[in-house]
Each structure stands twice: as C-alpha cells, then as structure tokens.
Amino acid sequence: MDVVEKYRRRVAYHAKRHRESIGLSQSAVAERMETTNSRVSAIENARVSVGLDTLAKLAIALGVDAYELLLPMSEAGLTADGGQPSEPTRPARQA
Numbered sequence: 001m002d003v004v005e006k007y008r009r010r011v012a013y014h015a016k017r018h019r020e021s022i023g024l025s026q027s028a029v030a031e032r033m034e035t036t037n038s039r040v041s042a043i044e045n046a047r048v049s050v051g052l053d054t055l056a057k058l059a060i061a062l063g064v065d066a067y068e069l070l071l072p073m074s075e076a077g078l079t080a081d082g083g084q085p086s087e088p089t090r091p092a093r094q095a
Helices: 003-021 026-033 037-044 052-062
Strands: none
Touching: 003 026, 003 037, 003 052, 026 037, 026 052
C-alpha cells in the first residue's frame, strides 16, 4: 500500500467513525460541507483523495480538528476491519 492510499484509508476510517459517533447521516455531513452525498460516500470508502480544503470542511462538519482525521488507526485503538491495527506503531527513537 502506498502512502497516499494509507492516508485515504485513515481519513475514510476516521470520518465514518466520527460521523456515526455523533449520529449524523452522510447526507447531513454533505449538507454541512456543501457537497454531495456521493462525495461523502466516496471519502468514507477511500475511493477519492481529499485536498486540504475538503479535509477542513469535513473536520468542521464533524466537529473535530483536521489532524484527527489523519491519525493512524492504531492510535485510535481500532481498525477499519475491526481487527488488529493495520499500521504498526513507530519504534521509539534512540538517543
């Protein structure tokens, strides 16, 4: 998996998780973002990459900071497939 795909999956995973946790539909998020339902679906299914403007609009619509949508899934303690974190944690830096 290349780095762009990894970030697309991160945004997809966190967007859906945050949306569901606050009880919003995809259409409600789309309305807040001033975009279409199909665009929100494409983001949540990692079918598209998002630019900074879209990332910011998505974060605002979900009531989170944009960086939260980019966190490794392992830092959330969850994975997109419900299994073990798909990204290994980084080893500690040596002095």
